[in-house]
Amino acid sequence: MVDNLLSRIEELKRRKGAVILAHYYTLPEVQAVADFLGDSLALSIEAQKVEARTILFAGVHFMAETAKVLCPDKKVLIPVPEASCSLADGCEAEAFRRFRARYPGHTVVSYVNTSVEIKAQTDVCCTSSNALKVVESIPAEQPILFAPDRNLGAYVQKLTGRTNMVLWDGACHVHEEFSLEKLLALREEHPAAEVVAHPECRAYITAVADFVGSTAAILDYCGRSDAQEFIVVTEAGILAEMQRRYPRKRFIPAPPDDDTCGCNNCVYMKMVTLERIAACLENESPEVVIDEQVRRAAERSIRRMIEIG
Template sequence: MNKNFLVQEILRLKKEKNAVILAHYYQDEDIQEIADFIGDSLELAKKAQNTNADIIVFAGVHFMAETAKILNPNKKVVLPDWNAGCSLADGCPPEDFRLFKEQHPDHIVVTYINCSAQIKAMSDLVCTSANAKKIIESIPAEQKIIFAPDENLGKYLEKETKRELVLWKGSCVVHEAFSLDKLIEIYSNNPTAKIAAHPESEDHILKAAHYIGSTSGIINFIKTDPAAVFIVATEAGILHELTKAVPDKTLIPAPTTEDNSCACSECAYMKMNTLEKLYLCLKNERPEMLITEELRTEALKPIRRMLELS
């Protein structure tokens, strides 16, 4: 379908149906351009909580649309591609996690928002990379903690908070793909550059970074830091909005071990959403995210605690 046609139809349907389009920074550029709001997981969760729209079109991955539905039981939540998943969420099956939790009965559970509603329902608190440190530090020092599903983020939090955490062994395929050797090579060719990395990255990448933070944190760092060149170690979709915000700065995506077309790290799940799929899901109002009220109310508790703390 023609891009101009799709854009015009999306705008028309959005107005006609009182819909809002929420998009993650890792979405395709065409989707970011038409979205009402672009953000990271925390910003999108807050936006979903406060929207007056009747329909939320969530251009992101499955767990994000699910979180939006948990926060908005009376709104219709649709997503462009039902199969847009997440390696972190998929790597933490509810039955396995229930057994893991039973092995540590005196621990409270903090889960990264990149997990299913079933995992959230087993949690005491949910966090995002933007507020994870704050969430952990809000828990009394003597209280033992399970942190899931991201082991790399958990290890980073152990260092930052000086807390010992029982970690679930999960990881994000996008943030584990960065090559240290290639990163060092790029840095040696750009010695004045600053490296900004997401805490889901592996420890050897974080050790090389000048700044470690969430997607929005990285964006704010690059906007405000006086350096002229930045090497960015997170999903390459972040560069679209960032390039517009800092046109005078040079942004280099951190290289991956793969010899892929963009020489950067892209989330295949995030890129499953397209402008055409977004148009069709708004037109047909499906696939629709549905969740049982019992599961929704249990999963809402730790999300609500997170939103109150942040």
């Protein structure tokens, strides 16, 4: 069944002149069919380079929106438009507009995990890969409004020592749920393992990690490190790419607070299946459509992010 779907998708890509961009958190079989696999920053950069007339984004909705903002002349398809994001859902455009009004004169830095309407209200976007660099590019005396992830914002605030940052109160449903008690117990079971964590985790998790970074940074670190075992404190989809790159190393997913809830998996990313991808390519729908005025406003903040790198 999977082999048939993979063959069908490859044939549809050729016939439709399409490429597939996929995030590390999608299902392993979805990652396998991607033309490019990456984190949010890498995918944003890659979207600009695509020469194909059609981009299918295997990921959540805000990622496909970002691709459309950067490539308005291309058809951008999203196989599961209802695949959202707890960070994006928790930062509604009108509520954010009212929040901004309380802090005039602040430079607005928004995580890429937001809707296009939030990006249109933003001075510069960031990802977990470059949030520190983005904040450091802003003069120290300039106050900042950082949204929507309070954990990432607090982590950057700690590294920079900036006291003039206001944080929107949002969090990722995956990274919020990791258990410190269970993580420490797992570390006792595997004393030679290094703990690698995403900065969207709570401060008490990043405080005990051997390395903190974005998904791409974690992948690179695991390749550089002499350690042979790693406890991975981020969305479990990354383990497929880790094992592919470093087959001689062992990667152990950190447990969430509630082992029965599957909380170390993004429910939205896992909605993207080969069946939905094949149907989307066949029908060339659903397609991402963005109001042009909103798109142009969002484009400025995204391009500033990419320029900073």
